[in-house]
Amino acid sequence: MILGLDVGGTQTDAxxxxxxxxxxxxxxxxxxxxxxxxxxxxxxxxxxxxxARLNRMAFSTTMATNxxxxxxxxxxxxxxxxxxxxxxxxxxxxxxxxxxxxxxxxQGFEAKSLNRAAVMDAAARxxxxxxxxxxxxxxxxxxxxxxxxxxxxxxxxxFSHVAMGHRVSGVLNFPRRIVTTYLNAALxxxxxxxxxxxxxxxxxxxxxxxxYLLKPDGGTINLDKxxxxxxSIAQSGPAASVMxxxxxxxxxxxxxxLDVGGTxxDMSVVLNGTPLLKPHGIRLGPFQTLIRSLMxxxxxxxxxxxxxxxxxxxxxxxxxxxxxxxxxxxxxxxPTDAMITLDLLKTGNRDSAKAAMEDVGKPLGWDAxxxxxxxxxxxxxxxAESAKAFIYGINSQPVYxxxxxxxxxxIEPTSVLIIGGAAPQIGGYIxxxxxxxxxxPHHHGVANAVGAAVARVxxxxxxxxxTERGSVIIPEANVxxxxxxxxxxxxxxxxxxxxxxxxAVRSGAEEKGLEISITEKQVFNMIRGxxxxxxxxxxxxxxxxxxxxxxxxxxxx
Amino acid sequence: MIRxxxxxxxxxxxxxxxxxxxxxxxxxxxxxxxxxxxxxxGLLDIDGIVEYRVRPATYEDLRRVHFCVPDEAAVTTESHLxxxxxxxxxxxxxxxxxxxSAFALVRPPGHHSRRVVHGNRGFCxxxxxxxxxxxxxxxxxxxxxxxxxTDCHHGDGTQDIYWHDxxxxxxxxxxxxxxxxPGSGFPDEAGGPNAQGFTVNIPLPPQTGxxxxxxxMDELVMPLLGKFEPEIVINSAGQDNHFNDPITNMxxxxxxxxxxxxxxxxxxxxxxxxxxVENALPYVNVGIIMAMAGMDTSNVKEPNYDRxxxxxxxxxxxxIEQIVVQLRDLFLESGLKTVPYEEGRIVERxxxxxxxxxxxxxxxxxxxxxxxxxxGALAIASTSNLGQHxxxxxxxxxxxxxxxQVGLAWFEEGTRGAFSHVYLQxxxxxxxxxx
Numbered sequence: 001m002i003l004g005l006d007v008g009g010t011q012t013d014a015x016x017x018x019x020x021x022x023x024x025x026x027x028x029x030x031x032x033x034x035x036x037x038x039x040x041x042x043x044x045x046x047x048x049x050x051x052a053r054l055n056r057m058a059f060s061t062t063m064a065t066n067x068x069x070x071x072x073x074x075x076x077x078x079x080x081x082x083x084x085x086x087x088x089x090x091x092x093x094x095x096x097x098x099x100x101x102x103x104x105x106x107q108g109f110e111a112k113s114l115n116r117a118a119v120m121d122a123a124a125r126x127x128x129x130x131x132x133x134x135x136x137x138x139x140x141x142x143x144x145x146x147x148x149x150x151x152x153x154x155x156x157x158x159f160s161h162v163a164m165g166h167r168v169s170g171v172l173n174f175p176r177r178i179v180t181t182y183l184n185a186a187l188x189x190x191x192x193x194x195x196x197x198x199x200x201x202x203x204x205x206x207x208x209x210x211x212y213l214l215k216p217d218g219g220t221i222n223l224d225k226x227x228x229x230x231x232s233i234a235q236s237g238p239a240a241s242v243m244x245x246x247x248x249x250x251x252x253x254x255x256x257x258l259d260v261g262g263t264x265x266d267m268s269v270v271l272n273g274t275p276l277l278k279p280h281g282i283r284l285g286p287f288q289t290l291i292r293s294l295m296x297x298x299x300x301x302x303x304x305x306x307x308x309x310x311x312x313x314x315x316x317x318x319x320x321x322x323x324x325x326x327x328x329x330x331x332x333x334x335p336t337d338a339m340i341t342l343d344l345l346k347t348g349n350r351d352s353a354k355a356a357m358e359d360v361g362k363p364l365g366w367d368a369x370x371x372x373x374x375x376x377x378x379x380x381x382x383x384a385e386s387a388k389a390f391i392y393g394i395n396s397q398p399v400y401x402x403x404x405x406x407x408x409x410x411i412e413p414t415s416v417l418i419i420g421g422a423a424p425q426i427g428g429y430i431x432x433x434x435x436x437x438x439x440x441p442h443h444h445g446v447a448n449a450v451g452a453a454v455a456r457v458x459x460x461x462x463x464x465x466x467t468e469r470g471s472v473i474i475p476e477a478n479v480x481x482x483x484x485x486x487x488x489x490x491x492x493x494x495x496x497x498x499x500x501x502x503x504a505v506r507s508g509a510e511e512k513g514l515e516i517s518i519t520e521k522q523v524f525n526m527i528r529g530x531x532x533x534x535x536x537x538x539x540x541x542x543x544x545x546x547x548x549x550x551x552x553x554x555x556x557x
Numbered sequence: 558m559i560r561x562x563x564x565x566x567x568x569x570x571x572x573x574x575x576x577x578x579x580x581x582x583x584x585x586x587x588x589x590x591x592x593x594x595x596x597x598x599g600l601l602d603i604d605g606i607v608e609y610r611v612r613p614a615t616y617e618d619l620r621r622v623h624f625c626v627p628d629e630a631a632v633t634t635e636s637h638l639x640x641x642x643x644x645x646x647x648x649x650x651x652x653x654x655x656x657x658s659a660f661a662l663v664r665p666p667g668h669h670s671r672r673v674v675h676g677n678r679g680f681c682x683x684x685x686x687x688x689x690x691x692x693x694x695x696x697x698x699x700x701x702x703x704x705x706x707t708d709c710h711h712g713d714g715t716q717d718i719y720w721h722d723x724x725x726x727x728x729x730x731x732x733x734x735x736x737x738x739p740g741s742g743f744p745d746e747a748g749g750p751n752a753q754g755f756t757v758n759i760p761l762p763p764q765t766g767x768x769x770x771x772x773x774m775d776e777l778v779m780p781l782l783g784k785f786e787p788e789i790v791i792n793s794a795g796q797d798n799h800f801n802d803p804i805t806n807m808x809x810x811x812x813x814x815x816x817x818x819x820x821x822x823x824x825x826x827x828x829x830x831x832x833x834v835e836n837a838l839p840y841v842n843v844g845i846i847m848a849m850a851g852m853d854t855s856n857v858k859e860p861n862y863d864r865x866x867x868x869x870x871x872x873x874x875x876x877i878e879q880i881v882v883q884l885r886d887l888f889l890e891s892g893l894k895t896v897p898y899e900e901g902r903i904v905e906r907x908x909x910x911x912x913x914x915x916x917x918x919x920x921x922x923x924x925x926x927x928x929x930x931x932x933g934a935l936a937i938a939s940t941s942n943l944g945q946h947x948x949x950x951x952x953x954x955x956x957x958x959x960x961x962q963v964g965l966a967w968f969e970e971g972t973r974g975a976f977s978h979v980y981l982q983x984x985x986x987x988x989x990x991x992x
Contacts, residue, residue: 084859084860086598086856087856091599106593112860140597172593173599175598175599175602280601396610398611401572401573402572524585524589525585526586527580536586
């Protein structure tokens with residue numbers, strides 16, 4: 001039995017899944033305090049559940065996102081080494097940011113050694129400001145972490161926590177590495193506190209099954225391991241929905257997933273069961289990070305958006321949400337009122353809904369039913385238009401090999417899968433606006449909680465081997481080893497597999513049936529003059545997001 | 558968030574799966590380290606720097622410029638079409654107004670490719686800039702275009718293509734041809750009968766450094782552009798003047814390239830040569846992208862700059878100053894002795910072309926109709942040691958009636974001759990024919 005819980009902006013959804021079936025589904029209003037909300041949602045959900053049978057619990061929370069948005073980050077010092085390039089002062093973040101002398105080139109060779117006095121001075125100044133945590137980031141540290149390690153070694157003992165850039169991701173992007181390191185440091189204390197409070201609640205309720213947190217890439221990580229990278233669990237909400245839709249439907253072909261909510265509509269694409277990932281990292285508030293995320297797009301309109309008639313006679317929906325629909329005593333007409341007017345939704349006061357629609361349609365002489373139909377049609381068309389731009393953006397991403405140009409793989413959705421409470425009401429309109437077959441899964445209203453419940457552990461590594469330099473490095477796994485000149489791609493793949501496997505298991509993955517995919521595999525000759533001096537091998541491997549084996553067994557077999 | 562002062566398009570196509578041969582300088586990883594540096598600097602996250610996806614150019618695009626012998630398929634691969642196509646994407650981005658300027662960081666390069674193509678010369682098959690320029694002229698109705706070629710090697714292919722065109726100012730700054738491939742590019746090469754003074758060659762001595770290049774820019778190139786008043790400026794941005802380059806002898810730097818670019822402010826820059834793939838290209842390209850985007854480049858330099866960069870020797874400075882004085886006199890102060898050709902006269906020349914990469918010898922005999930109204934009808938009879946003997950006739954853009962008739966007559970006559978192929982590139986009707 002699995003518990004899945006997703007904290008949303010207004011509602012917290014939770015499910016209990018037994019033998020592949022959703023046996024309990026609850027909605028609890030999200031309150032001011034996250035832990036209180038979690039406690040209430042757990043109580044609502046587990047009231048009649050034999051909790052001893054739970055063998056997995058997964059949570060998609062808003063802890064990190066809230067801390068960032070509400071500006072509750074802990075004061076964090078940054079020590080950064082860069083060398084030539086864009087002026088590193090432009091990337092200054094946090095209250096105490098210091099650039100120290102030291103430079104590595106793109107191959108990881110040291111061009112200028114680290115200035116120890118400058119590092120010690122930076123640390124002293126950070127301490128003077130009574131700051132307890134620091135982040136350490138070097139340009140090209142994913143090619144050679146030695147400068148970051150040296151800084152941590154020299155000054156680490158003066159601080160309660162040191163976050164290091166090369167551990168964040170193997171991806172090259174110095175400014176994003178600085179920001180992500182900063183967030184990992186600045187969230188460390190808050191995350192630790194949150195974990196211990198959550199564990200306390202769970203223990204109190206006798207819930208001892210393995211615990212996971214959802215990440216924005218649609219994968220999970222076990223609770224304890226998440227302390228290494230607290231920023232990596234931020235903004236997991238959209239991923240919860242995608243993973244839920246994927247789990248409930250299977251998503252064969254090219255599926256456009258729409259999560260039509262109260263204030264927003266989130267969209268994403270799943271290719272034969274595998275969701276698309278963003279090429280760079282996620283954006284958290286003002287921060288562009290290296291945190292891997294699903295490719296999602298959020299449009300600011302939903303069931304509770306305000307509907308009004310423009311002076312020139314055009315309908316306009318959103319992006320403002322004034323409150324609840326008028327049928328529920330709200331202040332402004334909404335698409336939900338349209339659904340109630342058309343008797344698609346049996347809730348609230350239908351007369352208020354009708355009056356709201358009549359009011360909107362009056363300038364054009366439309367009656368309530370006509371207006372309601374036009375509103376839903378317009379809502380669907382606006383979503384379809386935005387989805388078109390989203391897909392166009394995906395298809396315009398650059399490619400770097402002749403092979404890819406010639407193959408010219410373009411994403412073209414073959415169907416639309418709708419989730420969210422209003423999926424059945426809006427489905428027909430959406431299908432028509434897209435000109436595509438549409439469907440909505442059973443439990444479409446709590447798909448997000450299902451997503452959190454059944455998302456497997458994801459993990460990724462970036463391997464770079466340089467036989468000239470005689471080293472192989474996998475920054476995410478904290479591995480840097482010497483290699484022979486004969487080191488080849490087969491050995492690299494084998495090494496990568498082994499380390500990825502270990503890392504995934506440490507993050508809580510089930511060992512059996514772990515599916516590793518290679519997402520990038522390149523070998524270049526390194527040549528001086530006209531002779532080969534070495535090989536440059538680059539690999540990216542990962543465990544793609546998808547449902548856990550237990551769910552797959554009960555659903556697809 | 559960092560913002561670009563000028564919106565800049567970037568078309569990056571490293572062709573990670575293409576090389577001339579495994580150890581050739583023009584090989585897979587040529588732009589690998591550039592990509593690493595660009596990504597690590599975070600340039601693509603900067604608001605106002607927009608990356609575009611390449612598309613392949615079509616044979617039709619090539620046929621506005623080249624005569625491929627025997628046909629396009631025989632002398633190009635996909636990589637050439639994509640590299641040229643990348644330039645077309647850059648051109649569209651600028652001319653549609655999406656960005657103020659664009660940089661096509663594409664390979665393979667193109668500036669040694671001439672109008673007639675039998676194979677690969679100087680790592681080039683297709684002249685990317687020329688294909689782009691003729692596309693721009695066809696699609697956007699732009700007439701006056703300047704090309705500033707800052708590759709270390711003389712841009713002899715581009716010179717050949719625009720030799721007769723008074724609407725294209727071609728300026729090449731390069732290491733003196735007496736010391737480097739292709740051995741041409743002297744001041745007396747100044748354009749054909751209909752375009753005298755519209756080709757400007759600026760050969761510089763080995764060891765020319767930042768000071769020399771920037772002096773040439775200030776005193777010669779910028780005034781020349783001011784005088785010509787082009788609608789757009791293209792930079793053939795070769796990067797082999799760099800002090801770390803293995804196959805040239807110049808002494809330029811990443812910072813120098815960035816400053817040059819900021820002075821020139823090209824509408825579109827196109828990568829040409831540059832083979833210090835690890836210790837020059839990454840920094841030069843970052844410098845150029847930042848300069849195009851109007852960003853401060855004072856912190857951009859090679860990790861070995863302080864140790865290895867050498868100031869330009871005084872005798873080289875004096876030498877460059879003399880060259881500049883001489884060229885200013887020729888091209889800015891009307892010192893160039895132009896020959897007044899009589900309208901309708903046919904001027905002929907013969908020359909040999911060697912394709913170093915493919916080992917092909919070509920013999921050309923060229924005829925141009927002297928004309929005050931247009932670039933003139935052009936016919937090139939070309940024989941190669943691969944057994945081809947062809948005639949290529951060009952009727953230029955906006956050709957006058959007389960030149961059109963002469964061109965058509967040459968083509969007619971050619972089809973009755975003993976050529977293996979006869980080609981007609983009629984830019985007035987927009988057709989390309991081949992027998």
